[in-house]
Amino acid sequence: MNMPAKQALKRRLKRRKRLDLVMRALSFFAAVFSLVVLAIVLYRVVVQSIGWLNIKFLTGTLSMFPEKAGISGVILGSLLLMVIVIPVTLILGVATAVYLEEYSRRSVLRSVVQTAIANLAGVPSVIFGLLGLTVFSRFLGLGSSILAGGLTLSLLVLPLVVVSSSEAIKAVPLFLRDASYALGATKWTTTWRVVLPTAMPGILTGNILALSRAIGETAPLVVLGIPALILRSPRSLLDDFTALPVQIYYWTLDTVLTPEYAHLAAATILVLLVMMFVLNGSAIVIRRKFARRY
């Protein structure tokens, strides 16, 4: 090889290596970028809520005056929503998943239901709000009650529950079913006594994650027309209510008039994030502790 060609090759190699280094560095910054933003969000929320997030805030009731405001009724609203979302999604979601995986393999219905679920999963949550407003609030006359909100959120997260429950049921090995049939069990007995107990950790994990998504949802509840008034704590599932994300929304909007509301919003965000953290944490624990592999 002559000298100029060798030098050209060396220059080219150097350029390629430099480009490689630059691109790898850029991709590293891209990966770190979201972590940094997440850290800033958390830092900001914590700093803003220092001095505001205390026992009085957690146990008090809503008030016009920022210093006196507490969110016990708001927390109760979110918890009561969960009281509706948990049974509705668990029963409907698991029933649908069992039907899809155990009873209707390779049927037309199965593919229709699966298409519906795939499309529902992509529908913006605000549209579910319009559905809830029309069907639950107006047609069934539930107004902006906890029941209407809970049912709307249940429909919203149902696709998630069905998909995760289906995965859990699919993971149950066939030989367990065969063993059950060999002992003379019927299909339903096999499903109820063998398949569901084995799939339960996976089903619960998916359910809890869906629940955590549901309690953070704001748009469907706002669309249901939950009033920005100072409400008393709900006493029954048919009462009007406000939930953590809705309260964060109104307080953030109202910072224009009362800057202190920003602190209340931040403190409420922290409460919401802690609730979600506990839910996600318990999902991980369940998966680690009870999941069996065959």
Next chain:
Amino acid sequence: MAILHTSTGKHHRIPSVTRGRKLDRLMPLVLLVASMVPILTTFGIVITLAADAWRFFAVVPLSEVFSTELAPLRAEPSFGILPLVNGTVLTSLIAMLVAIPVGLGTALYLSEFTSNRVRKIIKPIIEVIAGVPTIVYGYFAYSFVTPLLIKLLPGLGAKNVLSPGLVMGVMIIPIVASLSEDAMNAVQGSLREGAYALGSTRFEVAGKVVMPAAMSGIIASFVLGISRAVGETMIVSIASGSSKRFSFDITQSMQTMTGYIVEFTSGDAASGTTGYYSLYAVGLLLFIFTLILNLVSQAITRRFRLRAG
């Protein structure tokens, strides 16, 4: 009826067996009814939106719908949808300008440039970002990013398109990153090894071999990201405000389709007015937009799976 012959010679009926048989016949029906709920929900959405949107389109002429004048609360209201479409497109565009490069870079880093150990730490954290409620991002955009941007751009409004667009981009990074990474991971190792054996650098392998092979999955992730941006509600309704002007000035307030729905339902739009029905018209349009985007994304993914499998 099941009969059991015991050693004493007496006949015992076993009730549980009979009950079991009955349940065995009954349960498929019960389960079938339950699995109708997703189908009913889909129809419910289409019917509720279409029925009330129909009442809107019966009253408002199409020439007005496709105008740039939106003033639903005026004495003589005008229902032009273009300002809302414009607000939605601009916020989504800004979001994707953030989410595509950063999300793709993240996917490249996780899939090609780092060890499994680092990947196992970073990936769950990025999934946490996807789980943060959007209302938190809305608060963050309005109370932190906007004031910060005003220091850099003094002309920026307290409500503007730029800040929620950027924050929405951050929200969408995990969607792009995680789906693109899945697609890149699915590329066979032998392709990479072939390229390395020819003396390629890591970036050349990633850019010239892995990314082209994973392209359909990557594009599907972009499309899904756009669909999320179009349907995102809380960030834009808090931080971009409710101005119904038709303009391209991203430093000022604009309303998106989702923002319009939230403003009109949380206020008291009297049932039965044209303003009330306009909600459903906007909802229907939003539904159609996101449905098309989701179907496109699904179609691309399906083709990609066929080829990979």
